[in-house]
Amino acid sequence: MTPSTERRGLSRRQLMSRGLAATAGMIIGGGFIAASDAAWAYEAAALKPETMATLVRMARDIYPHDRIPDEFYVIAVKGYDAPEAAPEIEAGISALNAAAQGAGHADYLSIGWEDDRVALLRAMENSAFFQKIRGGLVTGLYNQKAVWPIFGYEGESFSKGGYLHRGFDDINWL
Amino acid sequence: MVAKYELDDDSVVLIIGTGSGGGVLANELAQKGVKVVSLEAGGRYLPDDYLNDEWDSFAQLAWLDARTTSGDWRVAKDFAGLPAWIVKAVGGTSIHWAGASLRFQPHEWKARSSYGHVTGANLLDWPIDAAEMEPWYEKAEAKLGVTRTGGRPGLPGNNNYKILEKGALALGYKEVHTGRMAIRSVDSEEQIACQQTGFCFQGCKWGAKWSSAYTDIPAGEATGNLEVRDRCHALKIEHDDKGRVTGVLYADKDGVQHLQKARVVCVAGNSIESPRILLNSASSMFPDGLANSSGQVGRNYLRHVTGSVYGVFEKPVKMWRGTTMAGIVQDEARLDPSRGFVGGYELETLSLGLPFMAAFLDPGGWGRSFTSAMDGYENMAGMWIVGEDMPQETNRVALSATEKDQFGLPAPNVHFDDHPNDVAMRNHAYARGEAIYRAAGATRTFPTPPYPSTHNLGTNRMSEKARDGVVNRHGQSHDVPNLFVSDGSQFTSGAAENPTLTIVALAIRQADFIAGELAKNNL
Ligand SMILES: Cc1cc2nc3c(=O)[nH]c(=O)nc-3n(C[C@H](O)[C@H](O)[C@H](O)COP(=O)(O)OP(=O)(O)OC[C@H]3O[C@@H](n4cnc5c(N)ncnc54)[C@H](O)[C@@H]3O)c2cc1C
Ligand code: SF4
Numbered sequence: 001m002t003p004s005t006e007r008r009g010l011s012r013r014q015l016m017s018r019g020l021a022a023t024a025g026m027i028i029g030g031g032f033i034a035a036s037d038a039a040w041a042y043e044a045a046a047l048k049p050e051t052m053a054t055l056v057r058m059a060r061d062i063y064p065h066d067r068i069p070d071e072f073y074v075i076a077v078k079g080y081d082a083p084e085a086a087p088e089i090e091a092g093i094s095a096l097n098a099a100a101q102g103a104g105h106a107d108y109l110s111i112g113w114e115d116d117r118v119a120l121l122r123a124m125e126n127s128a129f130f131q132k133i134r135g136g137l138v139t140g141l142y143n144q145k146a147v148w149p150i151f152g153y154e155g156e157s158f159s160k161g162g163y164l165h166r167g168f169d170d171i172n173w174l
Numbered sequence: 175m176v177a178k179y180e181l182d183d184d185s186v187v188l189i190i191g192t193g194s195g196g197g198v199l200a201n202e203l204a205q206k207g208v209k210v211v212s213l214e215a216g217g218r219y220l221p222d223d224y225l226n227d228e229w230d231s232f233a234q235l236a237w238l239d240a241r242t243t244s245g246d247w248r249v250a251k252d253f254a255g256l257p258a259w260i261v262k263a264v265g266g267t268s269i270h271w272a273g274a275s276l277r278f279q280p281h282e283w284k285a286r287s288s289y290g291h292v293t294g295a296n297l298l299d300w301p302i303d304a305a306e307m308e309p310w311y312e313k314a315e316a317k318l319g320v321t322r323t324g325g326r327p328g329l330p331g332n333n334n335y336k337i338l339e340k341g342a343l344a345l346g347y348k349e350v351h352t353g354r355m356a357i358r359s360v361d362s363e364e365q366i367a368c369q370q371t372g373f374c375f376q377g378c379k380w381g382a383k384w385s386s387a388y389t390d391i392p393a394g395e396a397t398g399n400l401e402v403r404d405r406c407h408a409l410k411i412e413h414d415d416k417g418r419v420t421g422v423l424y425a426d427k428d429g430v431q432h433l434q435k436a437r438v439v440c441v442a443g444n445s446i447e448s449p450r451i452l453l454n455s456a457s458s459m460f461p462d463g464l465a466n467s468s469g470q471v472g473r474n475y476l477r478h479v480t481g482s483v484y485g486v487f488e489k490p491v492k493m494w495r496g497t498t499m500a501g502i503v504q505d506e507a508r509l510d511p512s513r514g515f516v517g518g519y520e521l522e523t524l525s526l527g528l529p530f531m532a533a534f535l536d537p538g539g540w541g542r543s544f545t546s547a548m549d550g551y552e553n554m555a556g557m558w559i560v561g562e563d564m565p566q567e568t569n570r571v572a573l574s575a576t577e578k579d580q581f582g583l584p585a586p587n588v589h590f591d592d593h594p595n596d597v598a599m600r601n602h603a604y605a606r607g608e609a610i611y612r613a614a615g616a617t618r619t620f621p622t623p624p625y626p627s628t629h630n631l632g633t634n635r636m637s638e639k640a641r642d643g644v645v646n647r648h649g650q651s652h653d654v655p656n657l658f659v660s661d662g663s664q665f666t667s668g669a670a671e672n673p674t675l676t677i678v679a680l681a682i683r684q685a686d687f688i689a690g691e692l693a694k695n696n697l
Contacts, residue, residue, distance in 0.1 A: 062540045065549060118541060125540075134540055142532035142548075143229055152490065152552030153528040156226035158379045162369030163332075168496035171333040173489045174340055174614070 040071040046086035051093045076140035092129035177401040188436035190408040193266020194677045195661030196442030197386025201394035202685030210400045215407040216262035224377030228530045231376035237262040240585040247590040248623045252537035257588035258627040265387025269377045272499035273356040275320040276671035280304035285667035289516040295564035300666040301638040301647040314679035318356035318384040328352045332496030334523045337555040341614035342503045349504035356384040370496035411455040438656045445630035445663040449571045450586045465651040472571040476632035476668040479561035479599045482622040485611030486550035493525035507670045515598040518670045519561025559603040562670045564593035634663040648687045
């Protein structure tokens with residue numbers, strides 16, 4: 001799936017009416033999470049939608065790129081939304097929520113400041129769960145061709161004949 | 175007509191591996207009329223097959239058999255199962271290489287004499303020297319079409335190079351240029367010059383960069399003397415009761431085992447596999463492994479002092495455009511112990527695509543410090559440090575006591591600890607690299623730790639005396655006369671330069687020796 005092909009044609013109002021909660025820029029509904037502007041929606045298969053939403057937030061907190069929309073973080077972690085992977089993820093996210101509660105918050109998603117969430121992640125950064133999510137994101141996020149243009153990266157150039165006549169030495173500010 | 179030899183044809187020279195060393199040796203022997211069987215663990219991929227996508231290419235070409243690591247090098251922590259980034263394919267790592275082709279400096283052939291005693295280092299002079307290697311280097315440069323040698327013009331500099339050049343000249347460096355590269359800088363009748371596509375590390379789709387995959391291998395096959403068996407993995411070298419090797423046991427693509435008889439066996443599986451094959455060939459006659467009376471097989475593993483420096487600038491650089499190694503600063507390659515270390519280093523431009531940058535910029539790093547660096551990707555310039563590391567007996571490729579490969583043979587463990595000289599050199603190079611980028615206007619610089627080893631050397635070292643090393647001045651085993659080592663593992667010391675030109679020069683020279691000895695019936 002890509003979120004864009006999963007657009008459900010729901011209006012924000014419809015989503016809100018179906019949604020149980022709207023936190024951290026995402027709407028969490030019965031079985032799905034969605035962008036608050038309904039730009040994309042993702043139907044959770046094996047994970048609880050709250051878990052999926054927390055995982056997406058955790059992914060962004062690990063590799064925060066303000067110019068990358070949530071949908072790419074959803075794509076980066078959606079591989080965990082499968083029966084084999086789900087139990088470990090549910091357990092890891094519960095531990096994260098427990099840590100949030102230990103710090104006086106309702107849960108991870110309800111923490112307003114990134115720094116406060118990151119402090120919780122720092123405390124668990126050597127755990128197998130954190131390392132699994134972080135390690136997976138290195139390819140899960142940065143190897144998505146759709147995010148490359150956000151970084152200016154152009155990918156392969158062979159099909160266009162290389163850069164010999166297309167600016168390999170075009171620097172003009174040195 | 176491509177040759178086809180019988181398994182019991184014991185008149186052939188059998189070469190394990192078809193990379194820079196083995197591929198060149200196979201062709202050079204075939205050109206001289208010698209019958210050659212080459213065993214190559216990987217498959218055949220030609221320019222049309224190469225994938226200009228970093229992870230897809232990695233999956234296509236990388237050697238991913240089981241390996242383990244130990245020691246204080248950061249690779250053991252960050253990439254525990256991947257000590258080296260090398261290729262399993264016909265053509266070997268010459269598909270991946272960037273093409274930087276530098277001769278050793280004369281003093282580097284005599285590391286022990288030049289540097290004196292260095293505590294903890296197992297320095298040794300090579301049994302050969304610059305004068306002796308001169309004609310072989312010339313042949314190697316001609317074969318590889320190295321720019322700035324033999325009248326071949328240099329390549330044009332890309333954006334990444336222009337930044338390096340500006341910063342380096344500002345600091346007073348003199349030897350700054352677009353490198354001596356095994357990359358075609360001018361179109362010829364049949365062949366196209368470099369189109370500056372980038373992705374030199376993923377295989378050159380224009381064939382503008384030399385690789386044995388599409389030069390020496392097909393040229394050797396065209397003689398009718400060379401048979402390359404791809405997807406055939408050498409397991410063990412057999413010998414007779416006189417202590418001479420007789421053939422090689424290998425597994426074909428279906429895992430079926432065969433024994434190819436041979437008159438001479440040459441090992442060129444790169445510096446992790448070559449010693450491993452010798453160690454896995456232990457027998458009652460050679461209980462410590464074949465060719466290992468010195469105990470040096472697998473020891474003195476070298477990987478060069480490496481590291482990278484990336485700089486972020488106010489405006490776009492787009493370093494991925496054009497050749498990956500687009501230029502070099504050579505001034506620090508000199509011997510000058512006043513810097514606090516012996517040996518020297520080169521600084522060469524390098525670029526990684528966004529996916530590899532994410533994996534290698536600061537392995538394990540996360541949070542805004544990391545992502546703000548990645549956000550500067552388009553404005554980044556990059557350089558790679560390559561310097562001489564100290565041979566240490568305890569840095570070694572050994573057989574794992576626990577891990578096995580897909581054939582049930584002990585996997586290699588690669589142990590590496592930095593020598594204090596290595597650390598001092600790397601820190602010096604980081605500081606100079608960062609100074610270069612600051613002089614060119616960088617707003618932020620990153621001293622990036624070494625990647626999994628791309629230069630793997632030294633584990634079957636060449637020595638004058640049998641007790642000091644594994645092979646003699648011709649790469650011939652001190653113990654077993656019809657057994658040769660033909661890759662970078664025969665390096666006695668690493669020198670500051672990228673190794674492949676020297677591997678190729680040694681292979682051309684070795685072919686001359688083997689063909690001569692065969693003709694004289696000495697082998
Ligand atoms: C990304 C990258 C960039 C590089 N850039 C440069 C550069 O600019 N300049 C430079 O000088 N060097 C460079 N190098 C290094 C260079 O590629 C290697 O030093 C060189 O190719 C090593 O040659 P070799 O013959 O020792 O091994 P390889 O070229 O690795 O060949 C070994 C071959 O043996 C095969 N093999 C191994 N074991 C077995 C077995 N048991 N049975 C059958 N086959 C086997 C392998 O599959 C492989 O094909 C670079 C390397 C990398 C990875
Ligand atoms: S930059 Fe040049 S040498 Fe490198 S892959 Fe592209 S065409 Fe080949």
